[in-house]
Amino acid sequence: MLTEKDLLDDLKISRTTLWRLKKKGMPCIKVGSSYRYDRTDVLKWVNNNQHGEYPIDYFESARISENLALPLAYNSLKSSLPKIKNNYKINIPYLLKHNKEYLNKLLTIGELDELQTRLSRYTNDFQGNDTVKIFTEEYLSILKKRHQNEYIENCDHKLDKFINNKNDLKIIWGDCLNALKKMQSESIHLMVTSPPYYNAREYSQWENLNSYLEDMRLIIRETYRVLDNHRIWVFNVGDVFDNDNLKTKSVWGKRRLPLGAYLIKIFEEEGFEFVDDIIWDKGEVESQRHKNGGINYPFYQYPLNCYEHILIFHKHRLDTSKIPCPICGSLNVNGNTQSEIGVQSWECKNDKCLERSPHNRGKRFSLRSNMMQDADRRIPANEIDEFTLSKWRRDIVKFPPVIKIDQNGNNRVGHSAPFPKDIPEMAIKYFSSAGEKVLDPFAGSLTTAIVAKKLNRVGVGIEINKAMFKSVIEKRVVQEFNGQTTLLEFNF
Numbered sequence: 001m002l003t004e005k006d007l008l009d010d011l012k013i014s015r016t017t018l019w020r021l022k023k024k025g026m027p028c029i030k031v032g033s034s035y036r037y038d039r040t041d042v043l044k045w046v047n048n049n050q051h052g053e054y055p056i057d058y059f060e061s062a063r064i065s066e067n068l069a070l071p072l073a074y075n076s077l078k079s080s081l082p083k084i085k086n087n088y089k090i091n092i093p094y095l096l097k098h099n100k101e102y103l104n105k106l107l108t109i110g111e112l113d114e115l116q117t118r119l120s121r122y123t124n125d126f127q128g129n130d131t132v133k134i135f136t137e138e139y140l141s142i143l144k145k146r147h148q149n150e151y152i153e154n155c156d157h158k159l160d161k162f163i164n165n166k167n168d169l170k171i172i173w174g175d176c177l178n179a180l181k182k183m184q185s186e187s188i189h190l191m192v193t194s195p196p197y198y199n200a201r202e203y204s205q206w207e208n209l210n211s212y213l214e215d216m217r218l219i220i221r222e223t224y225r226v227l228d229n230h231r232i233w234v235f236n237v238g239d240v241f242d243n244d245n246l247k248t249k250s251v252w253g254k255r256r257l258p259l260g261a262y263l264i265k266i267f268e269e270e271g272f273e274f275v276d277d278i279i280w281d282k283g284e285v286e287s288q289r290h291k292n293g294g295i296n297y298p299f300y301q302y303p304l305n306c307y308e309h310i311l312i313f314h315k316h317r318l319d320t321s322k323i324p325c326p327i328c329g330s331l332n333v334n335g336n337t338q339s340e341i342g343v344q345s346w347e348c349k350n351d352k353c354l355e356r357s358p359h360n361r362g363k364r365f366s367l368r369s370n371m372m373q374d375a376d377r378r379i380p381a382n383e384i385d386e387f388t389l390s391k392w393r394r395d396i397v398k399f400p401p402v403i404k405i406d407q408n409g410n411n412r413v414g415h416s417a418p419f420p421k422d423i424p425e426m427a428i429k430y431f432s433s434a435g436e437k438v439l440d441p442f443a444g445s446l447t448t449a450i451v452a453k454k455l456n457r458v459g460v461g462i463e464i465n466k467a468m469f470k471s472v473i474e475k476r477v478v479q480e481f482n483g484q485t486t487l488l489e490f491n492f
């Protein structure tokens with residue numbers, strides 16, 4: 001972006017001429033009481049008007065013929081560009097200097113030292129779009145470390161090392177509440193699971209519905225802490241037909257228990273934002289519910305149960321620490337209202353910033369919009385294929401459940417209740433980038449982590465029932481990856 005003075009100097013025209021050019025439509029942007037000129041827009045405009053659309057007196061100081069005037073301006077502008085660009089070099093020393101006042105206020109002396117040390121790797125020659133990005137990443141990682149340090153004493157460093165080592169397929173054997181409590185805050189990029197459905201299986205038994213929901217609440221609370229900020233939890237759960245064991249233990253106490261609804265409320269109370277309930281249509285699922293002895297009269301009819309919920313929650317922990325403008329790297333930013341609950345948005349107030357809206361507002365941004373618009377995420381490895389997009393376009397999606405029992409009546413997948421790969425596949429493609437860590441705290445046969453690895457993410461599972469799942473998982477990993485992959489295990 002050029003200042004008015006830059007433009008006048010380099011075109012060697014008077015202010016009046018410039019004023020007339022502007023009246024004729026030369027593009028400019030008002031910044032406070034002055035103007036800025038986008039060099040590409042001006043060049044385009046001058047270029048388009050080279051053929052004499054405007055009379056010569058716009059260039060009165062040059063007093064040259066109409067046919068030469070605009071090409072001359074064009075050339076002059078073009079040759080002046082590198083010079084002007086050099087007036088405003090964004091490099092790391094510039095950003096540190098420009099932001100000095102803010103950094104002194106926002107960081108402790110130790111944190112500022114650390115930032116400077118980390119950035120000292122980048123010399124004056126290091127420039128370009130990456131400069132702002134690197135400065136921002138290092139600055140944000142210091143803020144993140146500050147947040148993580150609030151909990152660090154409870155963390156298990158061996159577990160942390162295990163989760164962060166290079167291997168991209170891992171299982172933690174143990175109770176997920178216990179494991180989550182020992183994990184670093186905001187260290188996982190996406191969570192996907194299907195939890196035990198109350199007392200739906202022989203291996204999961206709670207005294208009553210409330211004790212189940214309380215256990216889930218404690219786990220959900222820890223996942224809120226462990227999930228990175230502005231990231232997503234994909235939670236597949238079905239409503240079950242069971243006895244809540246609160247009013248009666250009799251078989252007559254069996255009724256529809258809307259686990260999805262109860263859990264949504266708990267997720268919200270623990271800080272998550274409920275965003276979507278995608279209905280998974282499983283087709284005709286075996287159940288006894290519709291059987292009425294062929295009585296085709298009122299009050300005897302119940303539908304077959306054939307759906308589950310895929311609940312989608314966002315974590316937006318409100319963080320009001322200033323973040324740099326993604327365009328110019330300035331911390332001269334003002335807080336706007338939250339763009340959604342928990343998402344602090346900012347507006348750049350640096351009048352040298354290269355981007356302004358058509359309404360002359362500074363760049364507006366948030367941690368969430370920076371993440372979503374990050375060019376480094378828009379790479380082929382993260383592009384979602386058309387098939388997946390069209391499959392999940394509507395909020396009712398039909399695909400078959402995993403058939404556990406084969407034609408000979410044998411259980412093909414051990415004693416697990418696996419979900420089909422479709423669910424983690426959508427979750428991982430929609431809500432993570434290659435290389436990120438995906439956690440399933442109720443791993444079962446490790447479906448989520450296996451799909452994550454296949455999609456070049458790091459897949460981590462936590463499973464309490466080692467006796468039941470160890471061999472199932474080991475066999476499955478060999479099959480899925482033709483024996484080419486090692487599974488790392490962590491035992492509590």
Ligand SMILES: C[S@@+](CC[C@H](N)C(=O)[O-])C[C@H]1O[C@@H](n2cnc3c(N)ncnc32)[C@H](O)[C@@H]1O
Nearest residue numbers: 175176195196418419442444445447463464465
């Ligand atoms: C519905 S299954 C998950 C199946 C999995 N999605 C798959 O594809 O195989 C739920 C799993 O959670 C496990 N589980 C139950 N309570 C747990 C806990 N507190 N910590 C870790 N795992 C637990 C059960 O052993 C079971 O394997």
Ligand SMILES: [Zn+2]
Nearest residue numbers: 325328348353
């Ligand atoms: Zn800016």
